[in-house]
Amino acid sequence: MNAARDLPDAGAVRAAAARLRGKAVLTPLLSSPLLDAKLGCRLLVKAECLQRTGSFKFRGAYNALAQLGTEARRAGVVAYSSGNHAQGVAAAAQLLGIPAVIVMPSDAPAIKAANTRSYGAEVVLYDRYRESREALGARLAAERGATLIPPFDDARVIAGQGTIGLELAEQAAAAGETIDIALASCSGGGLITGCALALAEASPRTKIFAVEPEQLDDMRRSLLAGRRVSNDPAARSICDALLSPTPGELTFAIAERLLAGGIAVSDDEVRTAMRVAFESLKLVLEPGGAAALAAALANKLDLGGKTVAVIASGGNVDRASFAAALADQ
Amino acid sequence: MNAARDLPDAGAVRAAAARLRGKAVLTPLLSSPLLDAKLGCRLLVKAECLQRTGSFKFRGAYNALAQLGTEARRAGVVAYSSGNHAQGVAAAAQLLGIPAVIVMPSDAPAIKAANTRSYGAEVVLYDRYRESREALGARLAAERGATLIPPFDDARVIAGQGTIGLELAEQAAAAGETIDIALASCSGGGLITGCALALAEASPRTKIFAVEPEQLDDMRRSLLAGRRVSNDPAARSICDALLSPTPGELTFAIAERLLAGGIAVSDDEVRTAMRVAFESLKLVLEPGGAAALAAALANKLDLGGKTVAVIASGGNVDRASFAAALADQ
Numbered sequence: 323m324n325a326a327r328d329l330p331d332a333g334a335v336r337a338a339a340a341r342l343r344g345k346a347v348l349t350p351l352l353s354s355p356l357l358d359a360k361l362g363c364r365l366l367v368k369a370e371c372l373q374r375t376g377s378f379k380f381r382g383a384y385n386a387l388a389q390l391g392t393e394a395r396r397a398g399v400v401a402y403s404s405g406n407h408a409q410g411v412a413a414a415a416q417l418l419g420i421p422a423v424i425v426m427p428s429d430a431p432a433i434k435a436a437n438t439r440s441y442g443a444e445v446v447l448y449d450r451y452r453e454s455r456e457a458l459g460a461r462l463a464a465e466r467g468a469t470l471i472p473p474f475d476d477a478r479v480i481a482g483q484g485t486i487g488l489e490l491a492e493q494a495a496a497a498g499e500t501i502d503i504a505l506a507s508c509s510g511g512g513l514i515t516g517c518a519l520a521l522a523e524a525s526p527r528t529k530i531f532a533v534e535p536e537q538l539d540d541m542r543r544s545l546l547a548g549r550r551v552s553n554d555p556a557a558r559s560i561c562d563a564l565l566s567p568t569p570g571e572l573t574f575a576i577a578e579r580l581l582a583g584g585i586a587v588s589d590d591e592v593r594t595a596m597r598v599a600f601e602s603l604k605l606v607l608e609p610g611g612a613a614a615l616a617a618a619l620a621n622k623l624d625l626g627g628k629t630v631a632v633i634a635s636g637g638n639v640d641r642a643s644f645a646a647a648l649a650d651q
Numbered sequence: 652m653n654a655a656r657d658l659p660d661a662g663a664v665r666a667a668a669a670r671l672r673g674k675a676v677l678t679p680l681l682s683s684p685l686l687d688a689k690l691g692c693r694l695l696v697k698a699e700c701l702q703r704t705g706s707f708k709f710r711g712a713y714n715a716l717a718q719l720g721t722e723a724r725r726a727g728v729v730a731y732s733s734g735n736h737a738q739g740v741a742a743a744a745q746l747l748g749i750p751a752v753i754v755m756p757s758d759a760p761a762i763k764a765a766n767t768r769s770y771g772a773e774v775v776l777y778d779r780y781r782e783s784r785e786a787l788g789a790r791l792a793a794e795r796g797a798t799l800i801p802p803f804d805d806a807r808v809i810a811g812q813g814t815i816g817l818e819l820a821e822q823a824a825a826a827g828e829t830i831d832i833a834l835a836s837c838s839g840g841g842l843i844t845g846c847a848l849a850l851a852e853a854s855p856r857t858k859i860f861a862v863e864p865e866q867l868d869d870m871r872r873s874l875l876a877g878r879r880v881s882n883d884p885a886a887r888s889i890c891d892a893l894l895s896p897t898p899g900e901l902t903f904a905i906a907e908r909l910l911a912g913g914i915a916v917s918d919d920e921v922r923t924a925m926r927v928a929f930e931s932l933k934l935v936l937e938p939g940g941a942a943a944l945a946a947a948l949a950n951k952l953d954l955g956g957k958t959v960a961v962i963a964s965g966g967n968v969d970r971a972s973f974a975a976a977l978a979d980q
Binding site for chain 1: 677679684688700703769926932933935971974977978
């Protein structure tokens with residue numbers, strides 16, 4: 323039996339929450355009366371950019387690594403990622419005393435490789451035009467007897483990301499709010515499906531939508547088609563964290579059962595959301611981290627009078643890109 | 652007896668906390684393992700930029716307004732401020748159903764007047780080179796029988812700001828931390844002295860320092876002189892929230908008793924702190940809101956091995972200024 327390949331459930335999310343207690347930041351649920359007045363709805367923003375490593379990815383990584391046995395911990399873990407998953411795995415491995423190797427493209431931003439190294443991980447660079455990161459990751463894992471930690475299609479990772487949905491339901495209930503609509507960004511689908519597992523149990527009235535960049539809306543189209551479809555490899559977006567070509571097997575199985583649908587947002591809508599987060603919430607969001615907020619602001623759904631929760635999933639954006647988004651009209 | 656002119660104590664801060672429960676955001680206490688490693692200390696950041704209205708000022712304003720009697724509420728309140736106190740009073744007044752008039756300079760940034768109006772306040776503009784805002788505020792209050800809400804030298808306002816110190820002590824204790832040093836920005840002194848009242852009781856080992864812009868370090872120099880001294884009217888700083896010319900009477904009386912001293916930071920040190928908050932904390936800080944962090948980053952005190960709490964007091968900065976601070980080297 324391979325626990326990582328079983329479909330996780332709400333119980334797995336609760337177990338992950340117990341593992342993450344005192345390790346992950348209990349990120350605040352923010353609101354802005356001025357934004358509410360402009361939008362004509364009650365907007366709740368789960369500020370996951372304030373998580374360790376600047377994105378939600380720490381949660382899934384820690385939940386996966388914390389379940390490794392003594393021998394597996396000694397042999398270490400391998401992950402491939404140019405961004406948030408890399409930092410999440412590196413930080414979780416450091417906390418647990420597990421050696422970590424992260425496979426990153428040689429042209430990844432220097433700051434991301436530096437951050438990953440600063441958590442004590444070994445960074446192995448590859449040429450993204452000539453080598454396959456999957457093959458390199460698998461080879462490194464095999465050579466070292468190390469465990470490969472997938473970025474999203476893994477029961478432990480999905481359950482870890484789902485703790486955001488659990489916190490969201492608890493924080494909303496504590497504030498006397500009932501969430502009508504929840505919006506979360508979607509790349510491979512670990513975040514949105516983990517949250518859906520938690521919300522289906524803790525807040526069953528909530529309708530949950532996956533938010534993706536235009537042309538990279540494989541989850542939205544897969545849900546409509548009833549099967550996993552892929553994006554055009556030529557499709558581009560400023561949301562560098564949301565470029566996954568197709569939903570995962572596990573994530574799609576959950577998404578089909580629990581999601582109300584998908585929403586696509588344009589780069590301009592994402593930049594507007596980054597500006598609104600700056601002005602009204604005082605949060606730094608990376609493009610992918612602002613996608614769910616963008617869907618709410620751009621009126622993709624009828625939100626009038628409703629309580630709408632958006633997950634602001636990450637804030638790892640470099641200064642120049644952020645300044646450009648602020649300047650854009 | 653005039654309650655507003657009595658020296659507040661830790662009990663007044665606790666009473667303010669009870670009034671603010673469910674009204675003010677319980678702002679998170681953040682940390683960054685990477686920053687800790689760089690600084691060689693344990694840094695705790697109280698993210699008060701996430702407060703309603705984008706700064707701590709809401710707390711003092713609400714605590715003052717909530718104590719007005721029925722008749723005083725009906726007659727309304729008057730405040731003068733070009734920035735954060737204006738928005739704090741306007742938002743608190745709206746929540747309590749109290750009419751508010753805010754006296755603002757006619758050349759204040761349009762966004763600040765617009766935000767203040769959006770909380771339902773009446774904005775009265777004055778010519779800052781030809782009229783006295785104090786005289787205008789007093790005349791408006793007298794004409795309407797309204798209550799003037801001072802920006803800092805008021806027992807109710809000081810106690811309200813002090814709830815930040817109370818939360819800080821509670822959050823640090825919950826995380827198993829004991830705060831050695833606390834740093835907060837200081838203009839008139841409402842924030843730093845309110846927090847000092849709370850911390851003196853709840854965390855008596857903590858040494859508390861007021862952080863001010865260079866040349867506008869009237870509190871630092873007043874503490875050294877043993878009497879209230881003023882700044883050179885020609886002194887300038889990018890910290891537009893920290894330009895008060897001299898400590899208040901009440902605030903100085905508390906500061907003399909409870910502060911360990913003052914620290915001055917340069918505009919460059921403040922810009923560096925804004926960049927660090929952006930990169931490592933994912934927070935948008937205005938210059939004055941980054942002053943306390945600047946003092947920690949610039950090694951103004953020996954922080955090695957210590958637990959250091961800084962209050963990130965506000966995030967109301969316009970896009971162009973923020974982009975300029977990010978670009979600065």
